[in-house]
Amino acid sequence: MKTIENLFEITSKFKCHVEISTLKSYGTGHINDTYRLKNLVTEDYDYLLQKINHQVFKNVPKLIENMCRVIAHLKKQMLSTGEGNPDKEVMTLVATKEGPYFYQDSNGNYWRMCHFLKDTKTYDVVETAQQAYxxxxAFGKFQAMLVDLSPDLMYEVIPDFHHIGKRLEQLAQARTEDPKGRVALVQEELETIDASSGSMSFFQQDEQLLTLPRRVIHYDTKFNNVLLNLEDRAQCVIDLDTVMAGYVAYDFGDAIRTIINRTTEDDKELSNITLNIPLFNAYTKGYMEEVRQFINEWELRSLIKGVLLLPYMQAVRFLTDYINGDRYYKIESEHHNLQRTRAQLKLLKELFAHAESMEDRIFKEARKHQLINS
Known part of the structure; x- marks a missing residue:
């Protein structure tokens, strides 16, 4: 952790009144470093200070520009409809004293600050159908509120983020270079990934490129990126680093990846990785209630493809990082990324086995809202 003196210098660049002695590490994110600070004005918002990983996010000013555009749009939507509280239901970034919503320190590190929303909570593992719903x-409403924001306005903060062809190319390069001599340890995992590679190209097929609309989406819909209030009601979608243009099925698939698994995404005991279908049903019900106002039939039929793609892609990414020497994700042990890979592949196996019944549930919910006839 940075020294208190260094962090005091950083916080002093923002328009805030913080009690620096209260600073402590916060959250379980894989990429950025996050700290919570109390506000000296006790009746006002506390703050979250984040060091943005500029090895992952190469153009931080553009990332912040994306975030500001999305936040402004969401708040404008809430104000125009009179539904909801923009200050509590949308992230609020804190400007620096010089104007921008980020600060670059003398070491080249980028920092940002936002309001901390009190009386909220997150879950790494979903516990109830109500939470899943x-x-x-939350994520359905997020997509619906951004449907009239042009995707062409969004900067691609991570090029080809969900392009599975590019991810497989990165894995192939890692296999060839093998910088840490780990390829020999992961032959079984590589064979499993190779066996499914052909079926995972759905979103890069010409037909889909012509028919599926690009929309502004979140791109990181882990369940812990939704803040719930103390009654377990969705309050705010957070972690907007990756908001970009993409397909709604990407967000649906990644959400299901984290919701349906009965255990954590890195459980060492693979037998613990089974599907909680009631949570899938509940999430799908809540999602359809919000997206029914805009989603089309092509998108509906693509949702199950997203459910299968995202754990596969995550396995590819974890394994690539493992072979490369753990450059991207934070790890807690030497073989943590391999452990994550194996867990994602086990989850994928379970999802393949239940894909037909899950697609039936998607269509059942869609028919309730007259979104599909068959």
Missing amino acids: EGGK
Whole structure:
């Protein structure tokens, strides 16, 4: 952790009144470093200070520009409809004293600050159908409120983020270079990934490129990116680093990846990785209630493809990082990324086995809202 003196210098660049002695590490994110600080004005918002990983996010000013555009749009939507509280239901970034919403320190590190929303909570593992339902509503509403924001305005902060062809190319390069001599340890995992590579190209097929609309989406819909209030009702979608243009099925698939698994995404005991279908049903119900106002039939039929793609892609990414020497994700042990890879592949196996019944549930919910006839 940075020294208190260094962090005091950083916080002093923002328009805030912080009690620096209260600073402590916060959250379980894989990429950025996050700290919570109390506000000296006790009746006002506390703050979250984040060091943005500029090895992952190469153009931080553009990332912040994306975030500001999305935040402004969401707040404008809430104000125009009179539904909701923009200050509590949308992230609020804190400007620096010089104007921008980020600060670059003398070491080249980028920092940002936002309001901390009190009386909220997150879950790394979904515990109830009510929570899953609220997650579906939260991410569905997020997509619905951004449907009239042009995707062409969004900067691509991570090029080809969900392009599985590019991810497989990165894995192939890692296999060839093998910088840490780990390829020999992961032959079984590589064979499993190779066996499914052909079926995972759905979103890069010409037909889909012509028919599926690009929309502004979140791109990181882990359940812990939804803040729930103390009654377990969805309040705010957070972690907007990756908001970009993409397909709604990407967000749906990644949400299901984290919601349906009965255990954590890195459980060492693979037998613990089974599907909690009631949570899938609840999430799908909440999601359909919100997206029914805009989603089309092509998108509906693509949702199950997203459910299968995202754990596969995550396995590819974890394994690539493992072979490369753990450059991207934070790890807690030497073989943590391999452990994550194996867990994602086990989850994928379970999802393949239940894909037909899950697609039936998607269509059942869609028919309730007259979104599909068959």
